Amino acid sequence: MEPVNVRWYVEDVSAHSAPTAIAGLPGVGHVGKLVVDHLIHALSAVKVAEITSTLFPPQMYLGEDAVLRLPRNEIFFVPGTDERTPVIFLAGDCQSTSAEGHYTLAEGYLRVFDLLGVRRIYTLGGYGVGRMVEHPRVLSALSSSSLKEEVLAAGAVVSPEEPVGGIIGAAGLLVTLGRLHGMEGIALLGETSGYLVDPVSSTAVLDVLERLTRIRADRTELTDLAEQMMTEVAAIANAAMPKSADDLSYIG
Template structure:
């Protein structure tokens, strides 16, 4: 049965912002989500049991408790929700997952921010672009976040989530950052936070540790990155499609 199970029913949220952190190009969503959860010491708020998600049990360091693979964390003080996933979401499950999660987001009256990496061979600069559904384009304009500079497509579960928001006329933001296609990219996640997520949410997010721990983060995320490369169709990514494709 498709559902989101809330564990911390006493937590109260009002018009929160939801940041999605599914694995994708450069693992930018995963790295960003993990960093936000750690920085704000967020509470494990809910678990996704949407049809098609991997049925795996996740264990955590120094903790005997088992959790699901796709979880939601909450910080009521900052009106923040973060979606964290320890596994790729199969393209076969993307449509079902998008419908399941989008319905819940609408019920929470939340503004979702969906994250995607655009494969590049980045130097020190990683450009960030924004797309929107509903009336959320005004938010991008207010924060001088430019639209993409070429025609393209966002695939994988993140693309499905954005398309479902479009279908339901739900306000949603999609942030696209240039990122390494071969390695976990903490620098891209840092750029995403500093140039878009922090301004949009009004949060002050420390990012120095992301760069200071870049090698550690790459090493700990490398196994997941390799799994993503082996099954690229499961990855959320933004890519150019060309004028006539």
């Protein structure tokens, strides 16, 4: 098995080309993964390729009838409409377990994007702030300063001081290395506690992404998840609040 393996599910790759790619792999709060998985489902995206790698964790996944399968990331295609261009999605199970592996996999993804005619990449992820955020900001990092005004107009925050420490993993590498392949790149990171899977932050990222790409999809499922999370967090917060004196029992 090679370090990076690509299996195509379509005979005519050129028929599934798109100028835009959107990547959302597992990460902090699964913010980007939730957005991309939601859009793949809501837009009935077609699977065009599968990527397996010895750089992924050695964790096999259970399929139907408890049959094990390799960890994988997948490429999906959605045709264009009158409002927007065709779109490629990168989604999947995991990222690399090593620093070198992140670079090797990023180059593998970019080679696939090259074959599919991608000219702009959006990477989606989370920015862990260590506390619950009711109204998350969406921070952005760019492949070029020429993209700044467009991103600001879409509602994201562009700051050289955030995210603190930069961006680790595919969300940062695809934007940075993509520039060497002649691709523009925009990273969108939703603020999140970092403790929970966070559909609230994902919804904020989706808001900005929609303005940038003109993608429109039924977001009922994602909204329902966000409302459920807020309800559960409120319940946990109420349970943790100190009881009043009337509620305290005297033991003695």
